[in-house]
Amino acid sequence: MGEESHEHGINRRSFVTGVIGVLGGIISAIVGLPAIGYLISPALKRESADEWVPLGWVDDIPEGEPTLFSFTRTKQVGWERTAFSYGVYVVRKADGELDVFSNVCTHVGCRVSWDEDIAEYVCPCHDGHFARDGAIISGPVPRPLDQYEYRVEEDGRLMIHLQEG
Numbered sequence: 001m002g003e004e005s006h007e008h009g010i011n012r013r014s015f016v017t018g019v020i021g022v023l024g025g026i027i028s029a030i031v032g033l034p035a036i037g038y039l040i041s042p043a044l045k046r047e048s049a050d051e052w053v054p055l056g057w058v059d060d061i062p063e064g065e066p067t068l069f070s071f072t073r074t075k076q077v078g079w080e081r082t083a084f085s086y087g088v089y090v091v092r093k094a095d096g097e098l099d100v101f102s103n104v105c106t107h108v109g110c111r112v113s114w115d116e117d118i119a120e121y122v123c124p125c126h127d128g129h130f131a132r133d134g135a136i137i138s139g140p141v142p143r144p145l146d147q148y149e150y151r152v153e154e155d156g157r158l159m160i161h162l163q164e165g
Helices: 011-043
Strands: 048-057 067-077 080-092 096-100 113-116 119-125 126-129 136-138 151-152 159-161
Touching: 048 067, 048 080, 080 159, 096 151, 096 159
Parallel strands: none
Antiparallel strands: 048 159, 067 080, 080 096, 113 119, 119 126, 126 136, 151 159
16 A cells, blocks of 8 residues: 555656756757857858959050059958959050950969060069060960950949959
């Protein structure tokens, strides 16, 4: 007669423990899932580096003289932000058309500069030489200077199409 009879069912302690466990799981999901999303979202974002960049006014570019424009763009990959510097040479021709060249040598990526004395773009790394129109003159360069697509806005502002792969 010392034995107590237990019914097959749930007692008060088990019920409270179960309810607390379920509520704790719901609260953890409500707080935890957005927190996890916040932490991993930068790694999942794709940033497009396809944009039109303003360089300046076409009327300010001297005719026939390569003019260097420099600008910086910031790119974020995951949690890391990196600033990239760009250089662009613009040549305004007599007919009003423009040549817009990257100042990066096509050989190993050094920066070319315009040498007025010899009227050529010169790469200091491996002595590559390019003509005013970007064509190869000499050196180990595999192709002419890369050109940017451009447009002139109605107000006379020069825009280049900056596109990265």
